[in-house]
Amino acid sequence: MTVVCGAGLLFAFVPLCSLLYLVISRGLPSLNWTFLTGLPKPVGETGGGVGNGLVGSALMTLMASAIGLPAGIGAGIYLASKGDGAFGRTVRFLAEVLSAVPSVVVGLAVYGLVVAPFHHFSAAAGGLALAILMIPTLARSTEEVVKLVPHSLYEASLALGVPEWRSSLLVVTRTALGGIATASCLAMARAAGETAPLLFTALSNQFWNLQPTQPTASLPVEIYNYATSPYPDWQAQAWGAALVLLMFVGGLNLLARVISKRATLRA
Amino acid sequence: MDLSVGKDSPLAHPTVEERPPTQAASTFQAADASLKGEPSSELSRPVRPRAQLRQRAPSRLPDKLYGAVLWVLAFSVVAALILVTVQLAALCGPSLKQFGPSFLVRSDWDPTSDVFGALPFLVGTLVTALEAMALAVPLGLGTAIFLSEMSDRRLKGWVRFPIEMLAAVPSVVYGLWGLGQLAPLLRVHVEPALHATRLGIFAGPALGVGILAAGLVLAVMVFPTVVALSLEVFQAVPHEQREAFYALGATRWEMIRSGLLPYSRTGLFGACLLALGRALGETMAVAMVIGNNPDMIKSLLGTGSTLASVIANEFTEAVGDMHRAALAELGLVLLVMTLVIAVIARMLVQGMGRSFKVNA
Numbered sequence: 001m002t003v004v005c006g007a008g009l010l011f012a013f014v015p016l017c018s019l020l021y022l023v024i025s026r027g028l029p030s031l032n033w034t035f036l037t038g039l040p041k042p043v044g045e046t047g048g049g050v051g052n053g054l055v056g057s058a059l060m061t062l063m064a065s066a067i068g069l070p071a072g073i074g075a076g077i078y079l080a081s082k083g084d085g086a087f088g089r090t091v092r093f094l095a096e097v098l099s100a101v102p103s104v105v106v107g108l109a110v111y112g113l114v115v116a117p118f119h120h121f122s123a124a125a126g127g128l129a130l131a132i133l134m135i136p137t138l139a140r141s142t143e144e145v146v147k148l149v150p151h152s153l154y155e156a157s158l159a160l161g162v163p164e165w166r167s168s169l170l171v172v173t174r175t176a177l178g179g180i181a182t183a184s185c186l187a188m189a190r191a192a193g194e195t196a197p198l199l200f201t202a203l204s205n206q207f208w209n210l211q212p213t214q215p216t217a218s219l220p221v222e223i224y225n226y227a228t229s230p231y232p233d234w235q236a237q238a239w240g241a242a243l244v245l246l247m248f249v250g251g252l253n254l255l256a257r258v259i260s261k262r263a264t265l266r267a
Numbered sequence: 268m269d270l271s272v273g274k275d276s277p278l279a280h281p282t283v284e285e286r287p288p289t290q291a292a293s294t295f296q297a298a299d300a301s302l303k304g305e306p307s308s309e310l311s312r313p314v315r316p317r318a319q320l321r322q323r324a325p326s327r328l329p330d331k332l333y334g335a336v337l338w339v340l341a342f343s344v345v346a347a348l349i350l351v352t353v354q355l356a357a358l359c360g361p362s363l364k365q366f367g368p369s370f371l372v373r374s375d376w377d378p379t380s381d382v383f384g385a386l387p388f389l390v391g392t393l394v395t396a397l398e399a400m401a402l403a404v405p406l407g408l409g410t411a412i413f414l415s416e417m418s419d420r421r422l423k424g425w426v427r428f429p430i431e432m433l434a435a436v437p438s439v440v441y442g443l444w445g446l447g448q449l450a451p452l453l454r455v456h457v458e459p460a461l462h463a464t465r466l467g468i469f470a471g472p473a474l475g476v477g478i479l480a481a482g483l484v485l486a487v488m489v490f491p492t493v494v495a496l497s498l499e500v501f502q503a504v505p506h507e508q509r510e511a512f513y514a515l516g517a518t519r520w521e522m523i524r525s526g527l528l529p530y531s532r533t534g535l536f537g538a539c540l541l542a543l544g545r546a547l548g549e550t551m552a553v554a555m556v557i558g559n560n561p562d563m564i565k566s567l568l569g570t571g572s573t574l575a576s577v578i579a580n581e582f583t584e585a586v587g588d589m590h591r592a593a594l595a596e597l598g599l600v601l602l603v604m605t606l607v608i609a610v611i612a613r614m615l616v617q618g619m620g621r622s623f624k625v626n627a
Contacts, residue, residue: 005409005410005412005413005417006413007406007409008405008406008407008408008409008410008413008494009410009413009426011402011406011410011487011490012410012426012429012430012433012490012491012494013429015433015444015487016429016432016433016436018444018448019436019440019441019444019448022444022447022448023440023443023444026447070340071340071343071344073340074336074337074339074340074341074343075337075340075341075343075344077337078337078338078340078341079341081337082334082337083341087338087341088341090345091341091342091344091345093613094344094345094348095344096609096613097348097606097609097610097613098344098347098348098351100541100544100545100548100605100606100608100609100612101348101351101548101602101605101606102547102548102549102550102575102601102602102605103548103550104548104550104575104578104579104598104601105351105355105548105598105601105602105605106351108354108355108358108578108582108594108595108598109350109351109352109354109355109358110354111358111582112354112355112357112358112595113350113354116358132347132350132351135343135344135347136344136347139341139344163329163330164330164333165329165330165332165333165334168333169333189435190435192437193435193436193437193438193439193440194437194438195437195438195439195550195551196438196550196551196575196579199579199582199583200582200583203583220437220439220551223439223440223443224439224442224551224554224555227439227442227443227446227555228555238443239443239447242439242440242443245437245439245440246436246437246440249435249436249437250435253435
């Protein structure tokens, strides 16, 4: 029986090692400064980069965070402080359900909501789709961390005559801030790696774009387009872009770890 | 301009001397005075009018405002789910009208003549997901048992890290790995051997990409979910349950087999359902390695499509309204499937939690 468990561990280690090795060994050769800052080149020309995808990914992750972070964190605080009623239980349940909705379906819905009426693929639509994916998970994880704060702290603040909203915001939420920051970082990392919801909302773009109303390239979509193309040049680009994306996502995860370590040390 | 706060303004903070003594305080003073034998002039002092008290009480408005803002933000979860469902239903209107329920059982998918049926994609989705579950559930459960019952803290930390990393890798990178590593490996080493068994499900040429590759990538992707959720379930099992079995003289495996697993059966089933939901909806990795063939699958080595992968592949290139609506209806089918599974799974896991509270 112990062998079965050992096999389970192998199942975690072997694909991970193979994946990391492959991405690094194939991605590293195409990684250089022009790759990070340049625009994609047409088929047949060597070189070219994913600079626009990198910028687009950052732009859309930020747009998603602008909607998703306040909504998710606010919903989490609501669930932790007043979530015992019928409405709170409903929201908690629906958050679980919404987090199980496939991302490609969210992309379709945002297509119907934003892209079809305006007849335009746009970065804003991509950001909205990512935000919808961020909200439920962030709400649940925020609730978990806020609930860890002892209720006596809140009551002590009330007893000192501090109004409810200040007690909740400046005492309870502030105490849980480390955990909330960790959860936010993880949510942003997940959003940055999403591909499916961007395919029919932000589409892609061969050029630089910072306008929210225009189609925008993103790193994951560029990887997908390059990887499924028949050209060896482009496939090499896909590995480079995958390495950059892994570093981007890994960096956000690492940041989340550092924040949570700090927060637990202080507490 | 006079910026100083006037005495009558509500912003003015009364100093200690200015603050009129509360009723209780003045009563105490009066009692104190009467004890000392002094004439109790304080008792006869009129009680401060109620209006004044109300004026000094802090306003409840900011609290109400704060509560309202939180409520609205919490409602955004409900709004998002309704929005997604309604928009999707609206998007597939033409297809719903044209094909009706027969959409689910038709197996032809022909965009040029606007005839669409979902059956091949439904079958593809179920086959790949079940293949992934068949691999990920036993291995994930084994790992979770190992982590929860057989390892010390340090080892647990070392093993958890790669599992968390597996969960953090974006789907599209898994797809790339599937194309670059898994598919060539399958084509050269695994599939010819499977083909040699002459079994019906292993018929056809060894292409590398296909149902088998998609199921394997999915298995790797849902493995961390299975481990994390089962770990949660095992951690909710009370220690008395384990100790009781040890006290009866059970070995570790006997305890796990007859004490731990039956006790956490419901929760584990819920965990597996949640993982299944993820496997059904996974898009990019599957779209990259499954081969994208809209025909009914015939063998595990053949190519196919899933609901999610065909949407990802065809939606932006769909020309006709009907094609787009049919793809959206595939999305609706997928949404309903994952919603039903998520609801059942949550109810099982929550029911499990409730029974623990009763037992504790």
